[in-house]
Amino acid sequence: xxxxxxxxxxxxxxxxFRYYEMAITELESDLGxxxxxxxxRLGYSPIEHVKTRMKxxxxxxxxxxxxxxxxxxxxxxxxxxxxxxxxIVTSFRDDIYEILRHLEARDDLDIxxxxxxxxxxxxxxxxxxxxxxxxxxxLAERIIWVPAEIQIRTLAMDFWAATxxxxxxxxxxxxxxxxxxxxxxxxxMADALDTQMGRIRQEILKK
Ligand code: 0O2
Numbered sequence: 001x002x003x004x005x006x007x008x009x010x011x012x013x014x015x016x017f018r019y020y021e022m023a024i025t026e027l028e029s030d031l032g033x034x035x036x037x038x039x040x041r042l043g044y045s046p047i048e049h050v051k052t053r054m055k056x057x058x059x060x061x062x063x064x065x066x067x068x069x070x071x072x073x074x075x076x077x078x079x080x081x082x083x084x085x086x087x088i089v090t091s092f093r094d095d096i097y098e099i100l101r102h103l104e105a106r107d108d109l110d111i112x113x114x115x116x117x118x119x120x121x122x123x124x125x126x127x128x129x130x131x132x133x134x135x136x137x138x139l140a141e142r143i144i145w146v147p148a149e150i151q152i153r154t155l156a157m158d159f160w161a162a163t164x165x166x167x168x169x170x171x172x173x174x175x176x177x178x179x180x181x182x183x184x185x186x187x188x189m190a191d192a193l194d195t196q197m198g199r200i201r202q203e204i205l206k207k
Contacts, residue, residue: 002057012073017054020084023135023146024052027086034102046095048155051087055080081112081132082149089158092201093118093194096129096152103150108136110145118157124180125187126161128153156190156197 003010031050038045055063060080061071069075076083090096096118103109115130129152134145153161164183167175175183 006071009073013076016073016077017083019137019144019146020054020148022137022139023084023148024054024086026135026137027084027148027150028052030106030108031086031088046090046092046098048089048091048095051089053085053087055083055085077147081147084146084148085151086148087151087153087158090152090154092198093154094198094201096154099152100129100131103131103133110134110136112147118153121187124164125184126164127157127187127191128161154194156193160187160190 006013028050031047035045035047035050038047060076060083063080064071064075067079069079088099090099100114104111111131111133113132115132118127118129121127131150131152133148133150135148137144137146164186167179167183171179
């Protein structure tokens, strides 16, 4: 069925999906190593946990249609940067920028774009730091740089985003206006929680 859908580009699509999977494997492993290193040297890692996901085919097709892109693998590679996705969840807001500084210093990662939805939250109330990157992947006979999206957010931001996402689905993306306002309010509460936890940490570190 899928083979029919892609016609003579089927093998190219399959090949590219493997590249995205490789990028996820690479990023997950790199972050696991950094997490261990931080734990070992400092007894504390800014990484709380990491989650990976591949964008589903229906979601890719929807996005390409929305962007008026031809359903071709070259358009996917050039213009859809979030097929491979990795989410890093932290305990504190400051940890997000600590992780960013680390990622910026790596030479196996090329940061193409930083979208700071913490400084500039989305109208929905959504907060998170998004990085569009290219990650270095060693194949048997050559090196490729695979596009990926890294989302970095606190537990509080993640709680809000995951719950809001579920509600959007429940209401088929047609959430009543009053609920939208309450969701924005809830996002502000999650933000206040992050501020308070950060303050408590500073107090404890001072002692
Ligand atoms: P899924 O299932 O993760 O694929 P772009 O054209 O890429 O520049 P895009 O895709 O709108 O623009 O990028 P954006 O807004 O920077 O990031 C989109 C992703 O951020 C979403 O993925 C969500 O994971 C998350 N996100 C953005 N806004 C919200 C929000 O209001 N609520 C929640 N819960 N998540 C949000 P996808 O593609 O929607 O889904």
